[in-house]
Amino acid sequence: MAGPKIDDELIRGVIQQVLTELRGPGAAPFVAPAGGGSTGRDGVFATIDQAVMAAAEAQREFAKRPVEDRALAIARIRRICVDQAETLGREEFDETKIGRLAHKIEKLRVVADRVPGTEFLRTDAFSGGNGIALQEYAPFGVIGAITPVTHSLPTLAGNAINMLASGNTVVFNAHPSGAKIAAKGVRLFNRAIREAIGLDNLLTIVEVPTLESAQQLFDHREVKLICVTGGPAVARAALKSPKRAIVAGPGNPPVVVDETADLKNAAVSIIAGAAFDNNLLCIGEKEVFAVASIFEELMTEMSRAGAVRLDKAQIEALTRVAFTPGEGGKVLLNKDLVGKDAAVLARAAGFSVPEKTELLFGETSADNPFVDHEQMMPFVPFVRASDVDQAIALAKKYEHGYRHTAIIHSRNVDTITRMGREMDTTLFAQNGPSTAGLGLGGEGYVSFSIATPTGEGVTTPLTFTRQRRSTTVKAMRVL
């Protein structure tokens, strides 16, 4: 007769039972390393199932803790993001090989300073002849979060702050090209949280993420809410999921510049937004539609502010290396050039610009692929429009209905209002860089997950809550 099959699960179960007996009920669960020395420790697991089950166990404990413990956990995440910004920023830069080192570091500091935590939670109260009702914002439980390569650790840290603030625990599936820094962040945060409040696995991650592990995360029965930050494919996958999904999807932010604009400010702002992290930001200025009467003056201001203007032949050469022909006459983005320095783009196209160049720009027609595609490179195409109506119409067309971000430079209140209505985007910035729309040089708070197709906007702790109401009939109104 065959005996019971001895496998890892069985062994883990026995160890767990022995440890529980030794340490008493209520002790933190033992998590054995599985499939590699580091997995199962400090929140890093070999499989989605392990990561989710550990986060589910942690959430049950976390739910018993006061809000003050959430604040303590978040404070530790913030401190790591500030104290280790340079090391972590460099490691993210070395691993992903995209963007700019200084901005990797800055993004971590911004997360620490500007992502809202428990102070954003609130209770709504109703009081009247029938008594009182309290509406509270409760945790969902375990959240499955997918993060992009463009800001691997900043998105993870920002999501962690928001989601822990509202009492959830989180399982991350990072982009494979930013997975090491994401796992390192989870380890550091977990250790610090354990030190602060004695809980493990409030944040967990699968060590080697794949598309399959992302799908397993979507499908896991213990995952109650999904939050996806990424491009069109993952946004579509999340929207198809039967679970509630918060989707921070792609953009292709257009800029309109009209004849009333402060052109110097417009140029400085376009460079600040588009050159940030080599135009990896989903809110970053990706194409400009400027009216003909100020077009040349705007181009001169761009050069004066330090951007390098490309001529027709250079733009053609750059377009040839940045896009390759795909099926059905479509063109495909050359991912090898995404997030690379302006000087690298120039070299790839067969010419050179000073190494320190922040941004390339030049005149193109509207049908250049740099206009149509979310290129995430430090080259911005400028398209000449006959008037502001045409500029707004082109902006609307090339934003592709993502309803993500749009920018205008104008002193005409009617034009600004019209464009705002017409674009219907989640973020609409006027007379400043796109980053102002995220509270960097503008008002408001920050998140690196801006929920666009699902409509939650710049995410906060309240985004990750369920509303619950408690009603007391004919009592407790003490007026």
Ligand code: NAD
């Ligand atoms: P990406 O879509 O290639 O990857 C994003 C994440 O989704 C990664 O973790 C990836 O592994 C995963 N993924 C991709 N396809 C998937 C699928 N079919 N099923 C499951 N998971 C899948 O994007 P990226 O290059 O990492 O990031 C850039 C994109 O993200 C841009 O389109 C940008 O606009 C967008 N983005 C949006 C926001 C926002 O807040 N709205 C923020 C940052 C980035």
